[in-house]
Amino acid sequence: MSAPLHERIRAGIEAEILSGTLAPGARLPVEHELMRLHSCSRMTVSKALSALASAGLIERRKRAGSFVARPKVHAMVLDVPDLGAEVIGRGQAYAYRLLGRRMRAPRDEEEKLLAGKGRLLQLDGLHLADGMPLALEHRLVALAAAPEMAEADFSAEAPGSWLLHHVPWTEAETRISAVNADDASADLLGLDPGAALLSVERRTWRGGERITSVRQLFVGSAYDLVARFGPS
Numbered sequence: 751m752s753a754p755l756h757e758r759i760r761a762g763i764e765a766e767i768l769s770g771t772l773a774p775g776a777r778l779p780v781e782h783e784l785m786r787l788h789s790c791s792r793m794t795v796s797k798a799l800s801a802l803a804s805a806g807l808i809e810r811r812k813r814a815g816s817f818v819a820r821p822k823v824h825a826m827v828l829d830v831p832d833l834g835a836e837v838i839g840r841g842q843a844y845a846y847r848l849l850g851r852r853m854r855a856p857r858d859e860e861e862k863l864l865a866g867k868g869r870l871l872q873l874d875g876l877h878l879a880d881g882m883p884l885a886l887e888h889r890l891v892a893l894a895a896a897p898e899m900a901e902a903d904f905s906a907e908a909p910g911s912w913l914l915h916h917v918p919w920t921e922a923e924t925r926i927s928a929v930n931a932d933d934a935s936a937d938l939l940g941l942d943p944g945a946a947l948l949s950v951e952r953r954t955w956r957g958g959e960r961i962t963s964v965r966q967l968f969v970g971s972a973y974d975l976v977a978r979f980g981p982s
Contacts, residue, residue: 755790759798767807767818774842775882778808778816809971812942820879820972830922830954833877833885833966834911842879846908849938850874853893853900861890864953864960868894873909876938877966883939884972889964895956910964917961919954926950928970935967946970 753761766772779787784795799816802808810816820842837844852872856865864870871891877884889909891899896917904912913919929949936943948968954961 755788756794756797756801759784759788759790759795760801763798763802764805764807767802772818774818774820775880776818778818780815811945814942820882830914830919830952832911832914834908837877837879837884840879843881845878845881846904847876847878848873848904849876851904860963864890864892864963866892866894866959868892868897871896871899873904875904875908877908879972884969886935886938886967887964888966889962891962892960895959895961913954913962917956919956919961921955923953924950925952929967931967939967939969941969948973 752758763772763778772778778784778799781792781795781799784790784798785792788795799808799810803810803816807819808816809819834844834846850872851874853869854872856862856870861870871893873887873889873891875887875889877887887910891909891913893900896913898916899909899912902909902912907915927949929947931939931941931943931945931947933943935941935947936945939945939947941947948970950966950968951964952966953963
């Protein structure tokens with residue numbers, strides 16, 4: 751007895767994804783096209799796509815269609831990760847796009863604590879994996895702690911990687927939360943406004959001196975944080 755049509759549609763698309771015929775980030779035919787190809791109802795196509803989404807093989811985006819899911823990047827919660835190295839470690843091409851750069855004075859008490867006796871370097875950028883947006887990054891760096899960063903070239907190395915390679919840290923604090931994309935973030939990340947994002951806020955110190963404060967907004971389906979513990 752043959753499987754139901756929606757299972758056969760699902761299996762066919764799954765085979766194309768697993769074989770690499772449909773690459774990560776590739777757009778699937780729209781529902782009407784799948785209906786025409788398989789001479790079936792929209793409900794049948796929707797069942798097939800829902801099963802693929804539940805298996806983590808595709809992402810369904812409102813008003814945009816269905817896309818082959820990209821491999822998730824995994825980071826250790828208790829570490830300060832080099833995002834570029836993690837992406838490359840997943841077998842993907844990594845890139846960083848600098849969106850804004852300027853030196854400025856601190857604006858509030860928290861920023862004054864970070865700046866110390868110096869000014870702040872504000873860096874806004876976009877991390878990409880295989881050419882697709884992975885994370886939007888807003889970073890403040892204390893130039894008193896990393897004066898060479900004022901002249902650093904971020905065309906070949908992202909700010910986070912530069913700091914890890916040039917400014918050793920002794921303490922870090924990480925705050926993780928789930929947020930919804932506002933209009934500006936959604937536009938830069940290629941998502942619908944309100945889409946789920948993973949917000950990672952991190953501060954680092956060297957001794958008693960603050961180094962950087964960064965907020966990264968990750969595409970929720972493309973990144974996760976992992977921690978492994980043993981009994982105390």
